[in-house]
Amino acid sequence: MTRLLRSAWALLSSRVTSPAVLGIFLLVYIVIAFGTDETLITLMAVTSASTALLMLLALLPLSSAARCYRETARYLARRRVLRGEPTQVPEGLFEETVRLPAGGSLDEVKGRLEAEGYTTSLAGESLGAWRGASGSWSRIVFLAGTFCLFAGILISLSTRTSHRQSVLEGEPMPTAAGGGGVVEKISLVPGTGRILSRDLTLQVARSEAGDPAKTCGLYPPALYRGNFVYPRYLGIAPQLKFSAPDFAAGKEAYYVLNIYPAGKDDKVEFAGSPYRLDVGMAEPGDGSDPFVSGKITLLFKLVKGKDLVLNGSVPLGGTFERDGYRLSFPSYRRHVITDFVQDYGVLFIWTSMALFAAAFLIWLPVRLCFPRGELAIVRDGDGMRAYARAEGGRTRHNGVFHEMLDLLESRAHDRSQGGAGQSEMAGN
């Protein structure tokens, strides 16, 4: 069991795991690409439907978490070595390891290193020296970001549900269980930021079921009963009153029309009559947005069977009357085709973006202005061991390290020569 756990830990914490898993997904992608043009969408569908692929994908956040733990432990271990705390120095903790004979003076080395701008820590027979700030923190934040990113993708692929609904002014929010608050107002105004050109808001009243009043905007999307409210398309639902000489009873209702932005047409079929109304939205001449301004003119064609009966335009709020036909649009409501998305993976992905940004903001100044360089000398049996590692400014740091080694070796050599001379004299 222990062996199995060790193997699992070795697999998860290996640097190779993530590239290997990504490589497998790339291969799957290529295989799919041979069969279909909708490759990415098919890969996502195949992954979300396959337990094996989901488990493979799960290796990515697990590996990131394992690497995060391992690199934090290594960072702490290096810190202990530099502070002179008695500890085992595992293989590969530093980039360079050199074994030296005993006999050099650590005090002299300490002075030299301080003159070179290093902070030192001499504890017993161990000397640690470092300069700059460690980039390990940015690496750990980056790995945490990677964990959140892949965990988010995994959660999204395996649990995301989405329902497209039409949200209409004056009607309750179309929730799965019903009883949502009434949408009091849908408004679209010119955007003030640098990203969004228009700001859309859906004002939802407090519901009888106890949902609080809510204002749903565009971004970040609001949560309503555990679903993100993701507005997709806009439309209008005019109240239409229609009557004809042979259809005196007429019709009166709100009709949801998919005619925004101008250029799209929609049809209204009057059940129980031979009439059909083709409706489009006129392009305003002044370049304004009819949804924002509320000044909407409808272009219409009234068709009876296969014959065109009427053809014209009428502003919302107006009436068109001719030859006994009457078309009236007394009012209208705005509507928004909205996706109600339940996907908590999104929260992880947002967090990952914040973490990636933080990692970059930590890494860049540290790497450019204060690159970390570390040196350590510890007693090892009858000799000494010297360690070095650099995250930047490697040439200068290695130069100092090699000078320090030369100094220690020459002092050890002098001491052994001196010792031999003294014993020779003593022998005489």
Add this chain to the structure above:
Amino acid sequence: MPTLKLIPHLLSYAGIVLVLLRAFAGRRLLVAVASLIGFVAGIAAAVLLFRFCPGEPGFGLVRDVVGGGFLLFWGVAVTAVYRSTGHDLPMTWWDDLLARPAAGAAAALAASLVAGAVCACRLSSGDSLITYLLLILAAALLVLGAHALERQLPAAFAVAPAGLMAVVVALLVFSSASIIRLDLFSPLTMKVMKFAHDFVHQFFESMLIPDHLFIRTNLWGYIGLLFGKEIGFWGALVILLVPVFLVLLSINFEPLPQVAHIRQGAQRRRLLAEAIGSRRRRLVIPGLSLVILAAAVYRSLYPSVEYWDPKPVAVTATPAGEIFIPKKGEIDLEDGKLHKYLYKAGGKEARFFIVMTPAGKLSVDLDACAICKPDGYGQAEGTVICYYCKTLIPMETVGKPGGCNPVPVPFTVRNDGVHLDAMTIINTWGSTVQATARVKEAGK
């Protein structure tokens, strides 16, 4: 005329044989014979394939085989560069396999088989047996010529295994690029474009980012750069050329021999100079592959094919909003040619075409796809081509949505002709094409 068309394929085949003979110089006769047998077998296989699977499935299979070879080359290139950096892989079995006498023959057989099949794709079903026999005779002469030429090459001119793979794959890609239905580069371009398009779309959807309707035009213009054909072209070029660069790097990274134990400085220098010289000579073949692949890209971008691209005929709708196009009349809808139409109403317009597919069914599609700027389609050699991204769509798949296929439009066929709903045409054009066109224009 068929002889002229076959020249690029025969030249590619001759190049493949020449490089194989040099790579397996110890077994020239075996490689030469295997090359000829492979070529003849490839022609026979292609003839059988097109007899049982005519049209796109046959071409698709040959194209996939060339594509599979290219994919294998990617794997070889990555492995080569990984091994050259001092990392070890458990691949002694592979090295042992390559050292076996049959390895050269197997490689020659496989490469020539594909080359023969590609070559046979150029011939039409109407070509006589004499044409095939002449083709085989030409192949035999080319093998003899390559055999003679290879002996004249200097002995120092060596071919690394990864370099061999590079040039063989490059020649096969070049050969297939000469037949528009086997071309790899334009489908690759489309796949990259489609990936960029889908990735941005999925990213927006996954992160619940509002659609372009709500985004500032200038910002959307920058995002639109990701949807342009330039992304497809450069992405495909990178995918095509990077493995060759990896092979070049792997040769360049090869460690020099250990000379520290040699006491004479002159001998040390001579050994090192020889190793460096040998390394440089082995760079020539992969370097040549880059040129061949560039030529394949050129052939793909500028194919020597004329497209049928009729001027759109203006049509009108009945008051009830129906467009009717008769089957017979000035235009015969069932003649297998693509026929374009233009419908205009109230300041809006839409372009569409009607074509009879090889399955004998009429298809009505917008003269535009859902991902490209609506530059329209032309028709040639059993395909339609998207003029914007140069992707070839097999006629068999026209009428199916997705990728760079023309957007299908619902219609009804009756005895008299094709009936379409004008509003559907306008709305489909508006929702899928005009939005995409705005993105492209803003992105430029």
